[in-house]
Amino acid sequence: MTSSFQGFRSLIENSPDAISLIDSRGQILYASGSTAKVFGYEPEELVGRNSLDLIHLEDRVQMSRVLPELLAIPQSTLQWHARMCRKDGTCSWVESTACNLLDRPDVNAIAVNHRDISARIALEAQKKEDADLLARSYILVEEFAHAVAHDLREPLRTISAFTELLVHRMDLDDQSQKMAGYTVDAAARMSDLLDDLLLLASSGLTELPRPVELQCALAAATQNLGRAIEECGAIVTADILPLVYGNSGHLVRVFQNLISNAIKYRSKETPQIHIRAEQRGWEWVIQIVDNGIGIAPEQQERIFGMFTRLHGRNIAGAGIGLAFCRKIVEAAGGRIWVESQPGAGSTFCFTVAAAHPAAASLPPQVAFA
Ligand code: ADP
Numbered sequence: 117m118t119s120s121f122q123g124f125r126s127l128i129e130n131s132p133d134a135i136s137l138i139d140s141r142g143q144i145l146y147a148s149g150s151t152a153k154v155f156g157y158e159p160e161e162l163v164g165r166n167s168l169d170l171i172h173l174e175d176r177v178q179m180s181r182v183l184p185e186l187l188a189i190p191q192s193t194l195q196w197h198a199r200m201c202r203k204d205g206t207c208s209w210v211e212s213t214a215c216n217l218l219d220r221p222d223v224n225a226i227a228v229n230h231r232d233i234s235a236r237i238a239l240e241a242q243k244k245e246d247a248d249l250l251a252r253s254y255i256l257v258e259e260f261a262h263a264v265a266h267d268l269r270e271p272l273r274t275i276s277a278f279t280e281l282l283v284h285r286m287d288l289d290d291q292s293q294k295m296a297g298y299t300v301d302a303a304a305r306m307s308d309l310l311d312d313l314l315l316l317a318s319s320g321l322t323e324l325p326r327p328v329e330l331q332c333a334l335a336a337a338t339q340n341l342g343r344a345i346e347e348c349g350a351i352v353t354a355d356i357l358p359l360v361y362g363n364s365g366h367l368v369r370v371f372q373n374l375i376s377n378a379i380k381y382r383s384k385e386t387p388q389i390h391i392r393a394e395q396r397g398w399e400w401v402i403q404i405v406d407n408g409i410g411i412a413p414e415q416q417e418r419i420f421g422m423f424t425r426l427h428g429r430n431i432a433g434a435g436i437g438l439a440f441c442r443k444i445v446e447a448a449g450g451r452i453w454v455e456s457q458p459g460a461g462s463t464f465c466f467t468v469a470a471a472h473p474a475a476a477s478l479p480p481q482v483a484f485a
Pocket of ligand 1: 409
């Protein structure tokens with residue numbers, strides 16, 4: 117009995133938390149040796165003082181309500197965070213947990229555990245500041261991209277229209293006609309690029325997620341790609357897809373970009389594209405498997421960068437599609453990557469949050485582009 121009592125005592129004395137016993141008025145009856153580590157006071161300096169004296173002045177009024185609340189219910193436990201003062205005058209954030217054991221004859225006191233959480237609070241504040249900074253820079257970049265894309269449109273239209281007019285009005289030789297044609301083509305390509313930039317800039321990633329039937333998002337994407345699918349005779353198949361949590365318009369866009377790429381970067385074989393879904397904990401991993409030309413391992417990270425293309429002008433594209441997919445998926449807290457080997461097809465994978473079963477009763481949202 118004595119040895120187990122000694123054991124408990126040594127546990128309390130050596131705990132990294134400060135442990136104390138207080139009476140119904142908040143007077144400190146006992147303070148463990150570890151109070152010196154948390155507050156800088158030796159236990160004998162604290163015994164007899166009121167525990168409220170240690171609370172920072174600005175938090176004191178609020179904390180004075182804790183004791184009556186605790187006294188109201190015997191055996192109840194309360195937890196709170198407050199700034200507490202150390203002997204050297206500095207303050208730290210302390211998480212306190214108190215249990216009302218006044219009705220226990222062997223204790224007859226309130227047991228309080230104080231843990232210094234300043235490092236945790238500072239880390240959380242830093243994380244929030246970083247997230248705010250990132251959100252602000254996202255908005256600035258989007259506004260800038262929007263303004264640039266918008267302002268470049270007008271001069272581009274003028275270049276294209278007046279070049280065409282010149283070709284019609286003047287008697288140009290074949291060589292000059294060809295050069296004028298290049299100018300008009302280049303203006304058209306730049307216009308497509310601006311369309312993608314505008315779409316990217318106005319993608320509204322701050323929208324709140326909702327339950328989305330992934331099956332409907334895929335149906336919308338394949339419907340939008342109907343002509344491209346038909347032209348090359350692509351076979352698109354899918355598992356039964358789940359209800360997820362996200363933005364329907366964005367998910368349609370991700371499917372559309374990935375399936376369109378599977379068609380564009382096809383091999384000599386008929387394109388076969390299969391969409392798989394596999395649940396891993398709270399998220400789903402969605403895979404878009406193709407039998408296309410494949411991607412070399414050293415290029416697999418690069419292709420998600422803005423304006424990165426591995427192919428020339430013989431295949432249409434601006435190198436924005438995958439960057440857009442990454443932006444959408446990551447903004448929703450997911451990941452996107454590709455597994456591939458040249459000549460052996462590619463599997464593009466992305467994760468999306470699983471919808472809570474209760475969400476199934478809400479109307480799923482799907483936007484057809
Ligand atoms: P775009 O298709 O407009 O060039 P993306 O950002 O969609 O832009 O794709 C970037 C590059 O990644 C493409 O230019 C292509 O080289 C490569 N790529 C994308 N999807 C596939 C795929 N399914 N198979 C092979 N290569 C691909």
